[in-house]
Each structure stands twice: as C-alpha cells, then as structure tokens.
Amino acid sequence: MHWSDQTICAGETPSQLLETAVVTNPAGPLLPINGKSSADNTNWTSIPGATSRDYSPGALTATTYYRRNVLGQINATQCVVSSEVVTISVTPLPVINNTNCSQRPHYGELFWWFRWGH
Numbered sequence: 001m002h003w004s005d006q007t008i009c010a011g012e013t014p015s016q017l018l019e020t021a022v023v024t025n026p027a028g029p030l031l032p033i034n035g036k037s038s039a040d041n042t043n044w045t046s047i048p049g050a051t052s053r054d055y056s057p058g059a060l061t062a063t064t065y066y067r068r069n070v071l072g073q074i075n076a077t078q079c080v081v082s083s084e085v086v087t088i089s090v091t092p093l094p095v096i097n098n099t100n101c102s103q104r105p106h107y108g109e110l111f112w113w114f115r116w117g118h
Contacts, residue, residue: 012060016054017057019053034069037064039065063090068082
C-alpha cells in the first residue's frame with residue numbers, strides 16, 4: 001500500500017497516485033479506503049471521494065502530504081491501518097523583479113550592447 005513521492009512546480013497537477021502493492025488482510029476482508037491529505041504532515045483531513053486504491057490530486061500550490069487509512073477486521077474487531085506518507089513537493093515559481101524594466105538605455109549603451117553581443 002505505497003504511493004510514490006513526486007516533485008512538481010506550483011500550479012501543476014501531480015501524476016495520479018497509484019497503488020504499487022496490493023494489500024491483503026489474512027484475518028478478514030478489507031473494508032473501505034479513506035484518503036487523507038495534510039499541509040504539515042501532522043493534521044490530516046479526509047479527502048471527499050478518495051475511497052479507491054488510486055487517487056488523482058488536483059493542481060497544487062504548496063507541498064502536500066497524502067496517506068490512506070484502510071479499515072480491516074480481525075475477528076469481530078475493526079482496526080485502522082495507515083499507509084506510509086507520500087509527499088508531493090511543490091517548488092514555487094520564480095519571482096521576476098522587473099523594477100528596472102522602465103529604465104531605457106541611452107543610444108550609445110544600446111549600440112554597444114548589440115555590437116558586442118552582451
């Protein structure tokens with residue numbers, strides 16, 4: 001029950017989180033899967049509709065953590081097993097400082113720039 005970590009740029013959509021190992025429960029059937037996400041890897045929130053083995057997150061603007069909780073049953077006792085955490089690291093887009101764009105070069109500076117290929 002493992003998804004793979006990814007790194008994306010801000011605003012991109014990560015690849016689908018695919019199950020790479022099938023979970024079996026020798027003590028009984030597996031019950032529903034519940035996907036969870038977290039911004040800090042501590043406080044977890046259920047993802048509405050994330051109840052299958054695979055999950056497709058939307059576009060992200062910040063690093064987000066994902067895991068799954070699987071409900072199992074041993075004899076008559078239900079138990080929750082959490083998967084390993086997968087991290088979708090989001091690299092922020094660069095900030096372009098264009099404060100100097102309003103300053104125009106003098107004709108001589110412009111000629112020198114084009115002449116010498118700078």
